[in-house]
Amino acid sequence: MGRTDEALLLLEEAVREASASRLMFGQSMVLSNFGRVCQFARRQDEALTHARDAIDVARACGERGNEAWAWCLLANLVLDGSATASKIEDAHNYYRTALTLAQELGMRPLQARCLNGLSRLQKMVGNEALAEQHAADATSLCREMGIKTMAW
Template sequence: MSTWLARLDLHHARHAIDMAQRFGERGNEGWARCLLGDLALTGGTTATGHAEARHHYRAALAIAGRLGMRPLHAHCLRGLVRLNHTAGSPSIAEKQRAAVDQRFRELNMKPWPGGM
């Protein structure tokens, strides 16, 4: 992804969070935070990027838990698996991946192309 496109995506995701908070749309805030986690993870392999991704995934997980949004929960868990794999904890990621794969099957969801 090009740098300018990544910045544009970040801008739109942050704007989505602002709007969701303004209008009390917690579910939309959760999805936007999950997207920010994905963007932070995709944007680089720095410790700062990893911390930012973890923060957004955990915030989205909290929202998903409160609202019972199981698909969002599954996507955030998948993001955390990718994060652990990228951050140098592949053994932890593999253990988590089995649980995430099971969650996707329970929801009749297919993982996106390319896997975790």
């Protein structure tokens, strides 16, 4: 909506307040959101730090759903910019981790998002058949959920 700077200020404040109060519940989702907004603001290093912190906090608090979303965010962030072989491998592992958690928890929208990410990765490495399969699986999940299109 064009209000990235405003969002960054509010999220910085939310993280500061949560840290000061030592309140951990939900902090992993705040950190993931912070990472996503930093991604929009082209603050890649900060976005990566927040995504990794979100994973750590989610694990410490047993917030497996939030952890899954944070792994997906980390995969997306790793692919921003240059797509080297090591980044593609890291992103693949992060998407797989997110997908496994999403499947265990029945988080079908996240499953579809991860499958779409895996599809993009397979296209990057020239594996069109697997890319098409992942895309078809993502589309099928969306149809099952009654979602016409998903903003990837």
